[in-house]
Amino acid sequence: MNSQDEIENTPTGISSRFICTANHGFAPYAQEELRRKFGSVKSTVLLPGEIFLGTLDVSSQEAIERLRMEQPIFLRHIFPVQYQIGIVEGNKDNAMLQLTACLQHLPELRGAQVTVQARKAGQDSWEGTSTDLKDEIQEGLKELVHEFVVKEAELIVSVLATDKALYAGISSPQDNLSDWNGGAVRFQKEEGQISRAKFKLLEAERVFGIDFTAFKEALDIGAAPGGWTSFLLERGLRVTAVDPAKMHPSLMESDRLTYLNKNADSVKFRENQFDLLVCDMSWSPKLTAKLVTALLYSLVPGGTAIVTVKLLSKKPLALIREVMDTFEEANLQIQRAKQLFHNRDEITLYMVKY
Ligand SMILES: C[S@@+](CC[C@H](N)C(=O)[O-])C[C@H]1O[C@@H](n2cnc3c(N)ncnc32)[C@H](O)[C@@H]1O
Incomplete structure (x- = not known):
């Protein structure tokens, strides 16, 4: 299923969907922040306490502008959902083929410098690691994209795999609240480092x-x-x-x-x-x-x-x-x-x- 075909019944007739991530256990507060900012928010939990699909009654652009203007405390990362591909009877290969076909039609990816950020909602949601998932997506896009980069991308292709669906969206790095995958900022532990603090x-x-x-x-x-x-x-x-x-x-x-x-x-x-x-x-x-x-x-x-x-x-x-x-x-x-x-x-x- 391609979510662009879905029609949401919202008071304004406009809606946008985002994959939203908070630190483990804090997703309910991120949901509350969205509710206070945008009024009603429809949420579907994808990884308990951490990741949810949020539907807002405003356009994607308005949601991003308002979130960037007054940044939330608990909502760590978002990406807009442009595609939701259902995994039918466990056929993940088929879902991946469908997703790649959708992404290949996006003109903005042509000749762009792109970072692919792939995540799994839970260990069993995809065979292999998140890196394997990212590699599969990159393989499908390699004819289109100018270069896959780790830093300073023009566009980020974000993908979240659950056991029921693949969610994907394209955005500018600054639109995701964090340009790290899922907002998970990683640093190397140094030799002799005194504390994790x-x-x-x-x-x-x-x-x-x-x-x-x-x-x-x-x-x-x-x-x-x-x-x-x-x-x-x-x-x-x-x-x-x-x-x-x-x-x-x-x-x-x-x-x-x-x-x-x-x-x-x-x-x-x-x-x-x-x-x-x-x-x-x-x-x-x-x-x-x-x-x-x-x-x-x-x-x-x-x-x-x-x-x-x-x-x-x-x-x-x-x-x-x-x-x-x-x-x-x-x-x-x-x-x-x-x-x-x-x-x-x-x-x-x-x-x-x-
Ligand atoms: C989480 S640790 C700090 C870690 C530190 N930021 C680091 O990077 O290693 C908290 C520290 O606060 C100190 N502390 C607690 N109450 C304090 C107080 N009233 N005055 C000064 N230090 C206090 C504790 O002794 C403890 O060493």
Whole structure:
């Protein structure tokens, strides 16, 4: 079945469909974000807690524009569904042939630089790996496409395989909320890497487009064992790290590190001492907000704050609103609030002091 032949009964007569992805367990909040933004949303779960097919009562272009203008927190990745090919009686080869035939008719692919992003919704949804699936699609398109690239594609061909259907769509990389496959930002683990927490700051750098080399003096609250501190030192900053727990010994050699082996509620700094404040305490979100705001005198106006907010409550959207209000009342302007791929039960706030 080609979904372009389907007619949806919507109040406006216009609708668009997207494959939507959130971090595992957070899809219901991504659905709620869409509902709040677009009114009614029809959702079909494709991978529980993670991937769903969302139907919106607006055109695909309008949906993308509105999502890009005010980016969602939990919705990590989308791609528009232009084709939905049913897998009849388990005949996956036939479904793939049909999909390739559909894609081969798309004039925009001719001569373009294309990335194919293929995913499976569950282990058994396709034989072979996601890479095998991608290779099959590329094979079918090789006469048409100028070049298959990994980065800086003009167009992305996205395919999701479930055990019942292949979903596919073509979009510009910036229209998918993330140009990574499914929004899963992957970094190589480095030798001697102190903690996986470092990936969160690496991802914040990429996703929020923050140039950390532009800062000079950072305060890292809840710094141990030191993944974030090591990242900031690598970017050339001087770092004051605060934590009652011990930092990794490899960091202690740096003459740009000041380590305060203390609780963050018992430290004192000069006014405007820092131009960057980061905090990753894995602690009660409201107490974290209180602690960070109490130290804001040490952050220069125009300085940046990056804070992870643990989602302990069953109502994360309400909790996030409350925590953001606390920060906003303390003169922090929220630039982005996002559940990064490397955030577990938390989100990351990127803020600027005014
Ligand atoms: C998730 S770990 C931080 C990981 C760190 N960002 C990294 O990259 O290695 C949380 C840290 O917050 C610290 N912490 C918790 N409460 C704190 C407080 N009130 N003051 C300072 N540090 C605190 C804990 O001791 C713990 O080391």
